[in-house]
Amino acid sequence: MNTKNKPLFSEFSPVSKEQWMERVTVDLKGADFDRKLVWKNLTGIKIQPCYTIEDKITQLKNTGENSQTLVNYRTIAVTSVANGNKLALVAVQEGVNGLIFQLKETVPVAELLKGINLNEIAVSFKLKKNAVAFTKTLVAFAKEAKLKGFIDTGLISNYVTTGVFDDNEIDVIAELIKLVTYFPDFKVITISGTEYLDSGANQVQEIAYTLSSLVFLIEKLKEKGIAVQSIFDHLNVELAIGLEYFVEIGKFRAFNNLLAEVAAKYDVVDFCNTMTAKTSIWSKSVTDAETNLLRCTTEAMAAILGNVDGVLIDAYDREFKNPSDFSSRIAGNITTILREESYFGKVSNPVDGSYYIEEVSSKIAEKALELFKAIESEGGFYTAFENETIQQQIGEIRLQKLKLISQRRIPMVGINKYPNLMETVDKKLLSKGMTSNPEVLTPRRASLEIEAMRRVTEELVDQTNVRPIVQLASYGNLTMRKARAAFAYDFMGISGFDVHQEESFENANVAATESAKSEAHVVVICSSDEDYDATALEFINTFRKLNKDKVLLLAGAPKNMDELTESGLDGVVNTRADILVTLSSIQEKIQKNFKSLEV
Structure with a gap:
């Protein structure tokens, strides 16, 4: 049989959405479809589990273009002009093609940018003061170059984090626009939305508040005689990148769409802003900090697929110390690998047409526009x-x-x-x-x-020189006790206690006796619901006759909780348990026991 020109999967008949729903309904066995399979995001949007050609998806316009010249930014904290230049040259040598200089004081531009090719490297500046004087020097220095990058005076960022708005900064920005007229790729109006997401906002709020702050700034600059076209042409937007991969892709696309809508209201149709994405503070951790590398990678992927012009990836250890040379280089390598080896910056709009992402984008845009209008009204x-x-x-x-x-x-x-x-x-x-x-x-x-x-745990260890020990005492049904011991191991480990591997016992009586005599400060009973019904009370009574001080927990959700608690059970660990409430309560009991031993 000749199958050379046969369409892929042609031997399978197409499945309609109705057929798919019928099969799912059977498999759910009466469970609620929306509750089980429809994903609900904190933005208020609902995402279906499956899309077919029968679904009609709104495809947004003006969602941006995947950047073929993606800028890989690194922040350079300038403590001295010599050190700032040295760090910048190292960054360029390591493959970074975008530099963001953080300046607290004015420094000589020529010395700071010595040896940097401004035709190839984007240079940006976060300025605390003297922005006009600095920009005049920069423009004079770069007059023969194709200067690209941005200036961030922190106007909106400072306002939302301090509550103080400096009207004089409007005059500064108006003057900056005039100074860089002949550098179309260098932006001097930076609107930041990172503070919203990093303070706990959702994606809809980040978009709506950022756009609203832009409108506020446009009206202020219009009063200074600045044309709206010029404002949009000199605009750089910085947004944070959150944890939800597909939603973040949709967020950047939705922002571009709504930015074009706002511009159109001012009769601006064609403009050339830039968008920079920064890895969020909100999503980073101090514990197991290397995991931040994975978060930064997926965040950068989402931003690039969302059509940003530049990405700023913070070093994975930035949250608890000054980034090392190693962590800074690794951060820069993430974007380089995505751009050069994974071709993220070389494929034109790869997510366009994806039903899932198109729907996420359109729903975020719809919700954000609704919130934006509410703020403006x-x-x-x-x-x-x-x-x-x-x-x-x-x-x-x-x-x-x-x-x-x-x-x-x-x-x-x-x-x-x-x-x-x-x-x-x-x-x-x-x-x-x-x-x-x-x-x-x-x-x-x-x-x-x-x-x-x-x-609290680490302070307790410092005070007592003892790290609380957790014993997982299991018995009964092999499958369930293993599963619950694994769950308890993960749950209790968050506390910083010394969680030992599961110990299996012949029966409940032996488990209770041996764990009561052990050196552990916390014991977690691990077994099946059937075993709990039959022996949990026996376990607790036996345990408490031998030891009244240890914290005794049970992994699961027993039906007779009141009876077990009355007999001496201190609590449960299960999927419904709140880790802060549960672990804080355990810490308090351990602290009391330690104090009683001191007396």
Whole structure:
């Protein structure tokens, strides 16, 4: 039989959406379809589990173009002009083609940029002061070059994090626009949305607030006689990249779409802004910090597929120390590998037409436009921030996120799932908790509360020179006891306790007797529901006759919880347990036991 020209999968008949739904309904055995299979994001969008040609998907316009000249940025903290130039040259040698200089004081431009080819390397500057004087010197120095990059005076960033808006900075930006007229690839208006996402906002909020702040700035600059066309042409937008891969791709595409919509309202049709994506602070961890490399990689992938012009990847250890030469180089290598070896920057708009991503993009755009209009109708960005509407809306989403993280429904490797039990962490690196000012935004890690709980353990170890030991005492049904021991091992490991591997016993009585006599400070019973029904009470009674001080837990969700608690069970660990509540309670009991031993 000749199959050379036969269409792929032609031997299979097409399956309609109706047939697919019928089969799924049978497999669900009466369970709710939406609850089981429809994914709900904190932006309020719902994503279906399957798409077919029968689905009608709205394909957004003006979602940007995959950059063929993707800029791989590295931040250079300039402590002295000589050191700044040295670090910049090292970065370029390591394959970085974009430099962001953080300047606290004005430095000689010629010395700072000595040896850097401005026709090939994008140079950007975060300026605390003297932006006009610095830019005049820069423009004079680069008059023969094709200067590209941006200037960030931190106008919006400073406002949302301090609550103080400096009107004089509008005059500064207006002057900067005039200075760089002959450098179309160099942007001097940077609008940042990173503070929103890093303070706990969702993607819809980040887009809406960023666009609203842009409109606020446009109106301010119009008062200074700056043409709207010029504002859009000199615009650089910086957005953070969050954890949700496909949603983040959709976010950048949706932002480009809505930016074009906003421009059209000002009768601006063709403009040449840039968009820079930065890996988020929110998603990073201090514990098992190398995992940040994986987060940075997926974040960079999402941003590139979302059609950004440049990517700034923070070093994986930036959250707890000054980045090392190694960590800085690894961060730069991520974008280089994605661009050169994975061809992320060489394929034109690879996600266009994907039903899943198109729907995510269109739904995010729809929700963000709705929120944007609501802000504008209530007086705009400045009014919304001054009356704390923006802060309150972000605060609500942040609390939802933190609750889901504490319940492990948002998994974060090394933080609330799969902790590295071989790792020791200096308590000084761990957060003491979060006390934020509700009047402003405070960029933060999502893990701060869990870090604070872990810090309690490390302080206890310092005080007593003893790391609490957890014993997993299992018996009964082999499959279930193994599964629950593995779950408990993962759950308890988040605390920083010394969690020992599962110990299997012949029966409940032996398990209770031996674990009560062991050196462990915490014992977790691991078995099946059937075994619990038959022997859990016996286990607890036997255990408590021998030891009244140890913390005794059970892995699972027993039906007779009240009876077991009355007999001496301290709590349970299961998929519904809140790690902060559960582990903090265990820490308190251990601390009391340690103090009683001291007396």
